[in-house]
Amino acid sequence: MKAIIGIATALFTLIAADAALAQEAASTISAGEDVPIDKAITLREAASPIAVEVHSFHNAILLPVMVGISLFVLGLLVWVVLRYNRKANPNAKQFSHNTLVEVIWTGIPIFILIIIAVPSFDLLYLQDKMPDGQVNEYEAGTRAAAFPNDFAPSRKVTKERHLEVSLVDQANGAVTTLTADDYDVEGFGDEELIITLANPVPDGSRLRIIGGRSRMGQKPVLGLFGKDESQIIPEPTVTIKATGFQWGWTYSYPDFNDFEFDALIAPRDSVPSHLYRLATTNDVVVPAGETIRLVTTARDVIHAWAIPAFAVKIDSIPGRLNETWFYTEKEGTYYGQCSEICGIDHAFMPISVKVVSREEFEVWVDQQLIDNGLEPTFSGADQLAEAAPAAPAAVN
Ligand SMILES: [Cu+2]
Numbered sequence: 001m002k003a004i005i006g007i008a009t010a011l012f013t014l015i016a017a018d019a020a021l022a023q024e025a026a027s028t029i030s031a032g033e034d035v036p037i038d039k040a041i042t043l044r045e046a047a048s049p050i051a052v053e054v055h056s057f058h059n060a061i062l063l064p065v066m067v068g069i070s071l072f073v074l075g076l077l078v079w080v081v082l083r084y085n086r087k088a089n090p091n092a093k094q095f096s097h098n099t100l101v102e103v104i105w106t107g108i109p110i111f112i113l114i115i116i117a118v119p120s121f122d123l124l125y126l127q128d129k130m131p132d133g134q135v136n137e138y139e140a141g142t143r144a145a146a147f148p149n150d151f152a153p154s155r156k157v158t159k160e161r162h163l164e165v166s167l168v169d170q171a172n173g174a175v176t177t178l179t180a181d182d183y184d185v186e187g188f189g190d191e192e193l194i195i196t197l198a199n200p201v202p203d204g205s206r207l208r209i210i211g212g213r214s215r216m217g218q219k220p221v222l223g224l225f226g227k228d229e230s231q232i233i234p235e236p237t238v239t240i241k242a243t244g245f246q247w248g249w250t251y252s253y254p255d256f257n258d259f260e261f262d263a264l265i266a267p268r269d270s271v272p273s274h275l276y277r278l279a280t281t282n283d284v285v286v287p288a289g290e291t292i293r294l295v296t297t298a299r300d301v302i303h304a305w306a307i308p309a310f311a312v313k314i315d316s317i318p319g320r321l322n323e324t325w326f327y328t329e330k331e332g333t334y335y336g337q338c339s340e341i342c343g344i345d346h347a348f349m350p351i352s353v354k355v356v357s358r359e360e361f362e363v364w365v366d367q368q369l370i371d372n373g374l375e376p377t378f379s380g381a382d383q384l385a386e387a388a389p390a391a392p393a394a395v396n
Pocket of ligand 1 (some may be wrong): 302303304338339340341346349
């Protein structure tokens with residue numbers, strides 16, 4: 001009895017201490033930091049439309065299937081233990097075949113696998129296929145807009161759902177989505193679409209038309225229940241190359257003179273405790289609301305580049321380039337880790353992506369170019385060089 005009380009007390013103390021620690025850790029997490037929350041049992045918040053789809057696949061299909069199978073097997077076990085133990089059933093029946101049972105336990109799993117396979121192939125395709133949405137803007141006063149429908153034949157805009165028509169307020173950037181009542185479309189499937197508005201674009205606004213078939217995000221369940229918050233994802237505007245090595249990542253930006261930096265694990269004493277093994281010495285910086293093409297390879301052994309919040313996980317293989325993409329509108333810092341066991345320090349090669357506004361991104365790119373002895377690309381770079389000559393240089 002004493003021993004039991006002792007163990008219970010020890011356990012309670014441990015749990016209480018752990019809860020206090022968790023609270024302390026939680027209090028230091030700042031806004032926009034995508035980190036695992038202690039004691040949380042749900043997935044980390046989805047920050048991209050494809051992650052939203054992956055999460056709803058998990059929550060609506062995978063989780064119920066797993067819980068159902070686990071409970072069913074548990075029930076069978078309990079039944080067998082109670083009903084067929086030696087006391088309850090002293091004379092066991094001897095038989096070896098039952099065709100009906102075999103048909104059932106082959107047929108039902110096949111059925112379950114098909115239910116899982118259909119939506120997961122769809123998701124794999126979306127993750128693999130580079131989005132190709134086209135964004136075109138038109139001046140105030142426009143009544144009829146010509147939208148080029150020059151996609152490959154299988155990707156052509158052929159229905160209402162492949163278009164998003166909205167008005168953008170020039171002063172504050174507010175976006176008003178137009179509904180099908182506000183405009184007519186002619187030429188679905190042709191080389192050019194003519195979009196005729198019921199009212200011309202008002203002064204101080206611009207017309208924005210996004211066309212394409214890469215529509216992703218929260219969709220109604222079975223096309224019936226819930227809101228449709230999906231959107232057409234535009235084609236990539238920035239390319240990043242991530243090269244894994246033992247033990248870190250080298251990033252380069254081929255669009256901007258191929259400047260390059262290394263991102264290693266941030267030393268333990270340089271970051272808050274909850275960011276240790278997540279934070280790196282240099283963040284990958286990308287603009288919000290733009291599609292980023294990621295190509296990845298490795299220098300020594302196979303690594304994998306992964307950010308859970310973007311639902312991205314892709315192998316980095318020596319001698320080979322793998323390609324994927326991500327898109328998020330939420331500014332903040334997102335963390336991931338090498339996700340292919342690659343050696344003794346596999347757990348010490350984190351990945352951090354900082355999503356900032358377009359303006360901040362351009363300032364950062366210019367600073368990187370200056371640090372690498374290259375010409376800055378964007379305007380405002382001269383002031384930047386004067387204002388911040390001692391900015392921390394990239395680790396090379
Ligand atoms: Cu690795």
